[in-house]
Amino acid sequence: MTMHYPLLVPSILNRARTAFPSKEIITRLEGAEGGVHRYTYREMAARVNRLCNALNFLGVKQGDRVGTFAWNTYRHLEAYFASPVMGAVNHTINIRLFPDDLVYIVNHAQDKVIFVDPDLCPILEALAPRLESVEHYVILTDDPEPATTLPNAVSYESLLAQASDQFTPPEMDEWDPAGLCYTSATTGRPKGVTYSHRALYLHSMAECMADTAAFSERDTTMAVVPMFHANCWGFPYSSALVGASQVMPGVRPDPQAICELIDRHRVTVTAGVPTIWVGVLDYLERSGQSYDFSSLRAVISGGSAVPVSVIRAYKERLGVDLVHAYGMTEATPIVTYNRVKTHLEDLPEDEKYELAGSQGMVVAGLEMRLVDDEGNDLPWDGEQRGELLFRGPWISREYYNDERTAETYIDGWYHSGDIASVDPDGYVQIGDRVKDMVKSGGEWISSVDLETAIIAHPDVLEAAVIAIPHPTWVERPLACVVPREGARESLDKAQVMDFIRDRFARWWLPDDVVFIEEIPKTSVGKFDKKVLRERYQDYVVGG
Amino acid sequence: MTMHYPLLVPSILNRARTAFPSKEIITRLEGAEGGVHRYTYREMAARVNRLCNALNFLGVKQGDRVGTFAWNTYRHLEAYFASPVMGAVNHTINIRLFPDDLVYIVNHAQDKVIFVDPDLCPILEALAPRLESVEHYVILTDDPEPATTLPNAVSYESLLAQASDQFTPPEMDEWDPAGLCYTSATTGRPKGVTYSHRALYLHSMAECMADTAAFSERDTTMAVVPMFHANCWGFPYSSALVGASQVMPGVRPDPQAICELIDRHRVTVTAGVPTIWVGVLDYLERSGQSYDFSSLRAVISGGSAVPVSVIRAYKERLGVDLVHAYGMTEATPIVTYNRVKTHLEDLPEDEKYELAGSQGMVVAGLEMRLVDDEGNDLPWDGEQRGELLFRGPWISREYYNDERTAETYIDGWYHSGDIASVDPDGYVQIGDRVKDMVKSGGEWISSVDLETAIIAHPDVLEAAVIAIPHPTWVERPLACVVPREGARESLDKAQVMDFIRDRFARWWLPDDVVFIEEIPKTSVGKFDKKVLRERYQDYVVGG
Numbered sequence A, B: 001m002t003m004h005y006p007l008l009v010p011s012i013l014n015r016a017r018t019a020f021p022s023k024e025i026i027t028r029l030e031g032a033e034g035g036v037h038r039y040t041y042r043e044m045a046a047r048v049n050r051l052c053n054a055l056n057f058l059g060v061k062q063g064d065r066v067g068t069f070a071w072n073t074y075r076h077l078e079a080y081f082a083s084p085v086m087g088a089v090n091h092t093i094n095i096r097l098f099p100d101d102l103v104y105i106v107n108h109a110q111d112k113v114i115f116v117d118p119d120l121c122p123i124l125e126a127l128a129p130r131l132e133s134v135e136h137y138v139i140l141t142d143d144p145e146p147a148t149t150l151p152n153a154v155s156y157e158s159l160l161a162q163a164s165d166q167f168t169p170p171e172m173d174e175w176d177p178a179g180l181c182y183t184s185a186t187t188g189r190p191k192g193v194t195y196s197h198r199a200l201y202l203h204s205m206a207e208c209m210a211d212t213a214a215f216s217e218r219d220t221t222m223a224v225v226p227m228f229h230a231n232c233w234g235f236p237y238s239s240a241l242v243g244a245s246q247v248m249p250g251v252r253p254d255p256q257a258i259c260e261l262i263d264r265h266r267v268t269v270t271a272g273v274p275t276i277w278v279g280v281l282d283y284l285e286r287s288g289q290s291y292d293f294s295s296l297r298a299v300i301s302g303g304s305a306v307p308v309s310v311i312r313a314y315k316e317r318l319g320v321d322l323v324h325a326y327g328m329t330e331a332t333p334i335v336t337y338n339r340v341k342t343h344l345e346d347l348p349e350d351e352k353y354e355l356a357g358s359q360g361m362v363v364a365g366l367e368m369r370l371v372d373d374e375g376n377d378l379p380w381d382g383e384q385r386g387e388l389l390f391r392g393p394w395i396s397r398e399y400y401n402d403e404r405t406a407e408t409y410i411d412g413w414y415h416s417g418d419i420a421s422v423d424p425d426g427y428v429q430i431g432d433r434v435k436d437m438v439k440s441g442g443e444w445i446s447s448v449d450l451e452t453a454i455i456a457h458p459d460v461l462e463a464a465v466i467a468i469p470h471p472t473w474v475e476r477p478l479a480c481v482v483p484r485e486g487a488r489e490s491l492d493k494a495q496v497m498d499f500i501r502d503r504f505a506r507w508w509l510p511d512d513v514v515f516i517e518e519i520p521k522t523s524v525g526k527f528d529k530k531v532l533r534e535r536y537q538d539y540v541v542g543g
Helices: A009-019 A041-057 A074-085 A099-109 A118-125 A156-162 A197-208 A230-242 A255-265 A274-287 A308-318 A349-357 A447-455 A493-501 A529-535 B009-019 B041-057 B074-085 B099-109 B118-125 B156-162 B197-208 B230-242 B255-265 B274-287 B308-318 B349-356 B447-455 B493-503 B529-535
Strands: A024-028 A036-040 A065-069 A089-092 A111-116 A136-139 A153-155 A177-183 A191-196 A220-223 A245-248 A269-272 A298-301 A322-327 A334-337 A367-371 A386-391 A413-422 A428-433 A438-440 A443-445 A460-470 A474-483 A512-515 B024-028 B036-040 B065-069 B089-092 B111-116 B136-139 B153-155 B177-183 B191-196 B220-223 B245-248 B269-272 B298-301 B322-327 B334-337 B367-371 B386-391 B413-422 B428-433 B438-440 B443-445 B460-470 B474-483 B512-515
Touching (some): A009 A074, A009 A197, A009 A230, A024 A074, A036 A041, A041 A074, A065 A099, A074 A089, A074 A177, A074 A230, A099 A111, A099 A118, A099 A177, A118 A136, A136 A156, A153 A156, A177 A230, A191 A197, A220 A230, A220 A255, A230 A245, A230 A322, A245 A255, A255 A274, A274 A298, A274 A308, A367 A413, A447 A474, A447 A493, A460 A529, A493 A512, B009 B041, B009 B230, B024 B255, B041 B074, B065 B074, B065 B099, B065 B118, B074 B089, B074 B111, B099 B111, B099 B177, B099 B191, B111 B118, B118 B136, B136 B156, B153 B156, B177 B197, B177 B230, B191 B197, B197 B230, B220 B255, B230 B245, B245 B255, B269 B274, B274 B298, B308 B322, B308 B349, B367 B413, B428 B447, B438 B460, B447 B460, B447 B474, B447 B493, B460 B529, B493 B512
Parallel strands (some): A065 A111, A089 A177, A111 A136, A220 A245, A269 A298, B065 B089, B065 B111, B089 B177, B111 B136, B136 B153, B220 B245, B220 B269, B269 B298, B298 B322, B438 B474, B474 B512
Antiparallel strands (some): A024 A036, A177 A191, A322 A334, A460 A474, B177 B191, B322 B334, B367 B386, B386 B413, B413 B428, B460 B474
8 A cells, every 4th residue: 555656767767758758869970960860758768668678688687787888979878778777787887997997897897788889899899808797798889780899799779670669667676776887996996886766866856956956848958077977967867857958969079069069059057077168168268269158057067176267267258157066976976066045145256256166055855964083073164174974865875895885984974085164054165085184283284275375386387285294293294396397497495385384374384395297197187196195105304 | 784864854854954044934923023923944943843852742652643723834834844853743634624524534643732823722622522632732822821721732832942952853764654634525524645754855856846846045935825735735845945935924814915925025936726816816906006026936826727817817917927736635745837848938828828727747756647437548639538647756655544545546546536638748737527527428528618618608607517317328417507696587598508509519518407596515615516416316308
């Protein structure tokens, strides 16, 4: 009697098919008519059914992982739906991972099938002998005989052509896994995060709430963020749930392609990392081209902090709201979204831009805590810094088959590793990652704050501040500075220290400055402070 | 590890308290400063904690039912939260029920405590000896010695003053009951519907989605619909979830009070039955008063169909969107909401008003079917009529301890009893209740359509069309007509039949017309066709 109505991905597809059958999915496709492939949710749903039958045919069982190694296209979108609709798990693989990490995650996930875009085949061909679990590679092409050395390769369109477009999803529980995404750890192998049907469904509802991203039937959404990044920030499912049109930027979208898609297809909401939006600004300046961006109601920026200057440039030069959001693979991924509360609307312009530069408020549905390093709650006073903890219906509870779960998920709370302050209105301002903070005499010093100050010096190209051991204070900050070309001989320690001296409490100032050739970087281009910390672990100030 | 994060009402309160502590709840209160009581979510949350402790003190245990018999006020809102937060069930009792029904539902629900507004005490005083389960009546007043003959009566404010404002909710499951509401059946006793924490939470998220009512922090909501009607259409919980300000219209709000509250407190969204909105229009015309309604973005009308003429009057005379929604107690209650799809925006004005007069589309999250009387799915072609069936996360699965469950909940689908057509865009147009349809020779005839046509005759005051038995066709329509004053002698059958003859297929036309003094009505003012069917069960045409 109290029969359970589960929250399932198939219901999202069903909503798009029945309520918005003629809304379109438009994929950038060079050489196609108008430069795009376009079809409707009705057609998509029929092809998803075919794909479900095809996966059955390939031997995929309920609970099996099905990998994708692909750009943002309608075929990738079909895989996003088909795997969970037929009971399997949609495992989106980052095409930019180092080969050893790729091998690790495919084997760790035990992917049974992988969908691969044709131009990405060479990457997997080199690794195929080491990918133990993969039984079939499905090449995302209409070429019936795709040219690849991948074993058991099959053409996507040939596969679909053979399959029926009628499919009934199996019995599923909302706690069953539907998605899987690995997050690149800066230490050790990537860690996998499983998304349940329930988490994906609730995240979609939350994203469509008026005070989150407010996805609507009126929208044309475009995820520039790759579909292999953290559930594509929810775009594929949230858009389908409300019948928004979707624009998919296809293979290797550059700033010009992004601008053209926004202009031609009247995109209303788009999203990507700050690098993308800085690149678009830069392209517009260099090219002198102009585009019609009047359809855009929000450009969502996430993945790392976006400078206030960029937010300001978008508003003042393009008339576009660049909206800061914050999240992580472990959170499906949205945890905060930046909207101005009504009582803050009359702030002076500069303060409003500062507010827009924060990560925004935790979204409805989630709980957030700010804690010190002993786990005590800190006040939301805009001053005190602590680690952000989250829990809620779309926050994961573990890493997939990974012992590192215990380090991150404690007493039901996900420990983000992000250090932030929270103001009395709930706006989050993120500083460092926990492991990048300097803990001096029991007090935290922000390496990011020091770096930002040092980089402002005209003769400095890059700067990284790390903790070095200290007999009294346990840790003290050391500044590693890369001078600009032409200043390599002239820039000295005193100039750097003098430049930042008045901006920090005395005990925050670095104990020393070292000049280096370049800052070591990780595979995704972030500072690799682990390498620096190892290099300077025995550093003696003035030694 | 895969620890469950349940969807609970306490999380909604927690959201309002932590993210929107200074947003206000404003209650119309005659004699108070500015004519209102006002306080913040922070203050409300502290008082809810006090009330939780007070309920514990009164012996309320997890799962117990706590009744409310009250107007829309901040104290009623506190009860809405406190009962589910402390693990009990918030049972909102319709203050307008007939005495025997009141006795029935209080005893059936086994309410342990009832919150009563002072002016409503006399109603319960007369019934108290028959209310077997009630151990305490809490009078919603700050008078420490409320004047009532109710046994074990206690003052609400005295109770709160003694209680601590610190409270930790007990362990709960999201499937636990949190709310209870009885729906008045036209036959038999009222039927109870239980709302789980999960259903209330998901209904709140859905109501805040951009394409549903889009509740937002920017809103000031005002439920004119009584808090004892079908979960108050979600207003108390949805508003708190997003930190919207809430205006509560207090004791016996009349059209003037409603207009003043909208004007003074800049209400953005309000909701009520059509009678309310027709009354407001009428008041504005009669009084010649004018109010500032520019803050209003939506006046939601539900409970019964609203004439297109009223929607048009709101738009043209007041510049306000009157939005048609449809739901029922069994559905927490929202099932459809009327928004114009983008591709329909260019319709001619008249067609747009016709569309606005429909019930709108089924909201995201729910599934809808249109079926014939054998349960076969009918096409959504805007023509064929069938019964609407619903299922989804906030559609109830049973009546509370009631054998009538089996008549309404079949194979996981709630059978609404409403007959409608659905157009290809998914817009629902409701005609009759199933039991009011005439089934002639296997085909359905809409009594509502015939009534609407007959009532348009200038000499007709009211008309009800019912089914009478027929040897060949099983049923045939009979028109029961009440002439206007002054036309009692002149109006005859032929005039009525001639007036509607060209508007219907011949087999739809009533077999006969009878003239009566008045149409019998139910307790809530609806036509009581059951009485008419009994009266005319042996009627012979022309006999």
